Amino acid sequence: MLEYTRTISLVTCMDLSSNNLSGEIPEELSSLLGLRVLNLSRNHLTGKIPDKIGKLALLESLDFSKNQLSGTIPPSMSSLTFLSYLNLSNNNLSGKIPSGNQLQTLQDPSIYMSNNDLCGLPLTDKCDSDETSQSPMPIGGDVKKDDGAHEMAWFYSALGPGFAVRFWAFCGVLVLKKAWRIAYYRFFDEMKERLLYGCCFARC
Template identity: 50%
Template structure:
């Protein structure tokens, strides 16, 4: 990055990895920069916005992420294709950045609401279970009434089954 007189730099399709060097802004005479179709990752260094002579830029088809630096020179590049195929990039001329902290906070808030819902449902089921059975075992008259009700229901079910059996037997005769 000490080649201050360098005007054109094309390193496309070279399988470059890692990030764009932070001191790329030292290339003050750079007019054209093509780093497309590599495996570059990380953010675009803010020093790239310091390149006043830059007229051509291509950072497409990499793994770049984060906000595109703002600067008077970078604002002249309005064609979004120079940043295409970098799914993590955002800001002008691409879509606005959604704050990851706001997104994470919203997700955590939804997770907490879901957790509280499950806690209340489980607590309600446990409370209802023990209230129901506790009352039956503590109040003798209610327990007898409950058992009488269950016996009556069993009797009705048995009577209906016997009646259905007799009806079907009569039909077959």
């Protein structure tokens, strides 16, 4: 048995495919920070994909296909910005496929095939949360639009009576108050004279 201690950063490729390996994927694999290729396909591995898989920042190729892995795909996998090849098919993975960063460029559905409980893009199976967020609003749900329409209707219905009340209140004061009526007409006469005087002055 070999133990990598000082040369951990020098391990760039690990291919243990088709070896009848069993048990869970060890968390210690996340310590191989120089790893670029990791292939554990065609074994009998169980358990979850390690949450710290995202620490392998230089990983370009990852193959966990044809095992019995279960659980969800860890969100940290979306941080593998150099990943160009991924195969998680033929497992028992479940939940929503993470999105973002490099995973958005890997749009081949065969990457995740034969994982009956996986959902989300690039698969055609939608997750329950997606259907809920995209579901049409119930009848009467568009409250804001209805409220706006009612407010506009009330505004226009009150506009006419309001104008009439103000108009007749103003005219009523002039009719009943003789002194105000005289002052009102005198004000307009003075304004007219000033305007005429200003125009004559401008012409001169």
